[in-house]
Amino acid sequence: MRRPASGPARGHAGRHAPSDCPLTGLSRAAQAQDRLAAEIALADLLARLGARQIVLKGGLAPHLSHRIDDWIEAHLDGAIRLADLARLVDLSPFHLHRMFRLSRGMTLQDWITTRRIDRAKLLLRGRSPLIEVAVACGFASQSHLTRVFKARTMLTPAAYRAALKQGGARPLAI
Structure with a gap:
């Protein structure tokens, strides 16, 4: 039944x-x-x-x-x-x-996103505008970079850059 x-x-x-x-x-x-x-x-x-x-x-x-x-x-x-x-x-x-x-234990999409965030972290050490960082990392826009960056690091790109300037090394949230 x-x-x-x-x-x-x-x-x-x-x-x-x-x-x-x-x-x-x-x-x-x-x-x-x-x-x-x-x-x-x-x-x-x-x-x-x-x-x-x-x-x-x-x-x-x-x-x-x-x-x-x-x-x-x-x-x-x-x-x-x-x-x-x-x-x-x-x-x-x-x-x-x-x-x-x-x-790798993750999808290609996750791997590529991780690589893009890592590149963004490097570029954020410089003075390039956020839109240039977004384009150099393959994001469609500055808001796309901000959304993905914050989801992965718990900080916006601007906050990450500010934390780098204050702390000198790496922000604690990452």
Whole structure:
């Protein structure tokens, strides 16, 4: 005898929290007009379409990880697409996404955002206007930089710069 469905919708097959749903990630990416996030959400969605769970072993070879890191550093000021990185290492975007996450413990999008924030921290040591820092780090606008920077460091870029001037070394919140 079947039990009637009650409670939340069964769209996640009981395995994933709603915030873990690739469709939610795709929706957020569309709202933010973030192509990389959309490509990663699609790769996650495709991974979940399989009939059985596949256990991954290994990850990216170190020379491929270094090649990706070097390319990301050289292109932080522009749009970085999953397909471009996949071509760089001769893997499918889907396979690159899965292997990168297995190797680094985070998605490519999170890795790139971390690299952009690290570059912004370096540039904030100088006197460049915040809009120039934002553009040099690949953010769409100064407000985009501020929103992401604050989410990652708990400080706005201006507050981070002010803390550097007062303390000389590193702000405590980071």
